[in-house]
Amino acid sequence: MTRPLLYTSYKQDTALLDTRAKRLSVLVLLVAAAFVPLQVADDLLQLLAVGMVASIGAIGLNIVSGYAGQISLGHAFFLAIGAYTGAALSGDPDGKVLGFGVDFLPVWVLASGLVAAVAGVIVAPLATRLRGLYLAVVTLGLVFLGAHILKEWDALSGGPGVGRPAAVPALFGIRLDEPGTFTKEQKMFWLMLVLLVVFAVLARNLVRSRVGRAFVAVRDRDLAASAIGIDVGRTKLLAFAVSSFYAGVAGSLLYTVAGYMDPESFGLAMSIQYIAMVQIGGIATISGSIMGAMALTLLPRLTRELPAVLPFISTDTQEFPNVYQVDTALYGVLIIAFLIFEPRGMYGLWNRQRAYWKAWPFSY
Amino acid sequence: MTVLEVRDVHLSFAGVKAIDGVSFDVAEGELFAVIGPNGAGKTSIFNVISGVYRPQRGSVVFQGEDLTDLKPHRRAERGIARTFQNVELFSGLTVLDNLMLGRHQHTRYGPLAAMAWLGRARSAEVRARAAVEEIIDFLELQQWRRQLVGLLPYGVQKRVELGRALAMEPRLLLLDEPVAGMNLEETEDMARFILDIRQELGVAMILVEHDMGLVMDLADRILAVDFGVRLALDVPERIRDHPEVVKAYLGETS
Numbered sequence: 001m002t003r004p005l006l007y008t009s010y011k012q013d014t015a016l017l018d019t020r021a022k023r024l025s026v027l028v029l030l031v032a033a034a035f036v037p038l039q040v041a042d043d044l045l046q047l048l049a050v051g052m053v054a055s056i057g058a059i060g061l062n063i064v065s066g067y068a069g070q071i072s073l074g075h076a077f078f079l080a081i082g083a084y085t086g087a088a089l090s091g092d093p094d095g096k097v098l099g100f101g102v103d104f105l106p107v108w109v110l111a112s113g114l115v116a117a118v119a120g121v122i123v124a125p126l127a128t129r130l131r132g133l134y135l136a137v138v139t140l141g142l143v144f145l146g147a148h149i150l151k152e153w154d155a156l157s158g159g160p161g162v163g164r165p166a167a168v169p170a171l172f173g174i175r176l177d178e179p180g181t182f183t184k185e186q187k188m189f190w191l192m193l194v195l196l197v198v199f200a201v202l203a204r205n206l207v208r209s210r211v212g213r214a215f216v217a218v219r220d221r222d223l224a225a226s227a228i229g230i231d232v233g234r235t236k237l238l239a240f241a242v243s244s245f246y247a248g249v250a251g252s253l254l255y256t257v258a259g260y261m262d263p264e265s266f267g268l269a270m271s272i273q274y275i276a277m278v279q280i281g282g283i284a285t286i287s288g289s290i291m292g293a294m295a296l297t298l299l300p301r302l303t304r305e306l307p308a309v310l311p312f313i314s315t316d317t318q319e320f321p322n323v324y325q326v327d328t329a330l331y332g333v334l335i336i337a338f339l340i341f342e343p344r345g346m347y348g349l350w351n352r353q354r355a356y357w358k359a360w361p362f363s364y
Numbered sequence: 365m366t367v368l369e370v371r372d373v374h375l376s377f378a379g380v381k382a383i384d385g386v387s388f389d390v391a392e393g394e395l396f397a398v399i400g401p402n403g404a405g406k407t408s409i410f411n412v413i414s415g416v417y418r419p420q421r422g423s424v425v426f427q428g429e430d431l432t433d434l435k436p437h438r439r440a441e442r443g444i445a446r447t448f449q450n451v452e453l454f455s456g457l458t459v460l461d462n463l464m465l466g467r468h469q470h471t472r473y474g475p476l477a478a479m480a481w482l483g484r485a486r487s488a489e490v491r492a493r494a495a496v497e498e499i500i501d502f503l504e505l506q507q508w509r510r511q512l513v514g515l516l517p518y519g520v521q522k523r524v525e526l527g528r529a530l531a532m533e534p535r536l537l538l539l540d541e542p543v544a545g546m547n548l549e550e551t552e553d554m555a556r557f558i559l560d561i562r563q564e565l566g567v568a569m570i571l572v573e574h575d576m577g578l579v580m581d582l583a584d585r586i587l588a589v590d591f592g593v594r595l596a597l598d599v600p601e602r603i604r605d606h607p608e609v610v611k612a613y614l615g616e617t618s
Contacts (some may be wrong), residue, residue, distance in 0.1 A: 187552075227452075
């Protein structure tokens with residue numbers, strides 16, 4: 001390798017992995033991730049797989065709220081649309097709930113994304129009329145609308161407290177949710193890893209393109225955006241469509257690992273959870289969305305380890321303080337702490353470390 | 365050749381008349397200036413031309429096409445670019461991205477092509493980048509290329525905003541107080557850029573400005589307005605001594 005390293009074309013300068021260090025670290029990370037299922041226990045694998053699905057959902061929310069600046073409390077609604085579209089399409093035709101038996105994974109994943117995207121397009125015109133808190137309140141209404149439909153439509157959802165089987169993942173006749181050469185958790189981990197990498201790269205490409213720049217322009221100054229030829233209404237529509245597509249995809253996969261889902265899971269708490277992921281991970285960053293989603297999914301697992309270190313914390317729900325209380329409190333503390341100390345989230349923390357070590361041992 | 369024709373425009377907000385029957389036209393390659401005291405309706409005229417406000421009466425004709433019913437982004441597509449009195453840059457983006465946004469309508473590819481980032485999208489991005497780099501050279505913005513615009517000095521921000529408008533390859537450039545709040549050196553730089561744009565690109569420009577020295581030196585013709593009414597439209601030499609204009613600026617001598 002010859003030095004100095006110079007870019008000699010704009011193509012090199014705009015590359016996603018524009019330095020050797022980035023290329024190497026991404027490669028190492030991917031290879032390491034691919035070998036995780038051979039080393040890690042199944043229960044943790046399941047959690048990691050769920051975290052990767054949540055990452056796809058968080059990327060979706062970050063596109064509409066982080067990049068395009070349209071605050072949405074309705075993410076759980078789009079996740080629910082994806083979840084039930086996937087489950088209904090792939091479900092057992094002879095089962096107690098609605099099912100069409102199309103269990104080929106790419107088909108129902110894409111269909112779930114598309115149905116959710118259509119819902120997003122229908123909702124989007126609200127965003128051209130309302131902004132900020134008003135939009136947040138209206139999208140909040142979507143969650144209650146969705147909850148009501150799921151409660152009443154027993155044939156689809158199985159009803160509250162009963163639930164229904166989640167989408168059935170099969171690829172070329174091989175069921176991924178049944179143990180074979182590898183366990184169910186190992187297969188699910190690999191599946192989600194591949195899907196996360198694909199959807200993350202697609203999203204990263206989108207946000208660095210003309211479309212992504214238009215999102216940010218609409219977020220920062222919509223007056224100036226229209227003065228340079230950006231159709232503000234259409235851009236918001238597109239942001240909602242892409243975001244809901246991601247939510248639909250994530251929703252359809254979210255409970256495939258557990259295998260069962262209850263309509264009551266898709267409530268306001270889920271919307272808030274995704275907002276927390278985006279905020280803790282880093283607003284308007286794709287890698288931040290992944291970090292935030294992984295952190296919040298793994299948080300309960302980490303607090304379960306606490307009693308071993310701090311014996312006064314109990315695992316019994318009857319006692320005080322117990323791990324579940326610590327869990328809830330920590331969740332809130334994290335959100336507040338990041339808002340105050342590092343509004344750019346975990347991505348910001350990482351960026352600061354990188355800048356520090358780049359210049360080390362000098363401070364500038 | 366006439367680029368822009370503003371015909372008898374009336375604009376009022378809840379009974380307050382902002383523009384009261386103003387007409388003028390701008391020729392190709394002309395540097396046209398609009399002057400007037402604060403609140404005279406200069407920025408309102410800009411907003412009517414760029415489509416932010418819709419006049420109650422009158423029309424705006426651009427290159428033979430009536431624009432009165434078009435939204436701002438449609439007018440931008442037809443070649444009307446503008447800068448704002450208070451800098452309206454996308455402060456969370458770098459200088460480079462702000463200028464790339466100016467290329468928005470010249471970079472045509474859809475969201476799916478963007479996600480794939482293969483042939484079409486990538487080559488369109490590279491072409492846009494090359495065009496943007498020319499503007500960076502033209503406006504001498506090299507050293508700030510990768511900085512967030514929100515952190516730049518005010519004079520530089522004004523220049524970036526001008527660059528963003530130029531990146532649109534406009535036929536008509538609306539400059540709303542390009543040197544407001546600038547020191548002498550920055551003002552001279554901006555005047556030089558305006559003259560360069562005129563010489564090298566031949567774009568018609570409408571300039572709203574309070575700096576009379578700058579307006580008198582640069583403009584081909586000047587429109588003077590007060591209380592939304594046209595006072596005079598003439599070459600700088602005659603506007604300087606026009607009794608109505610002097611009265612509007614200095615008050616009546618009794």
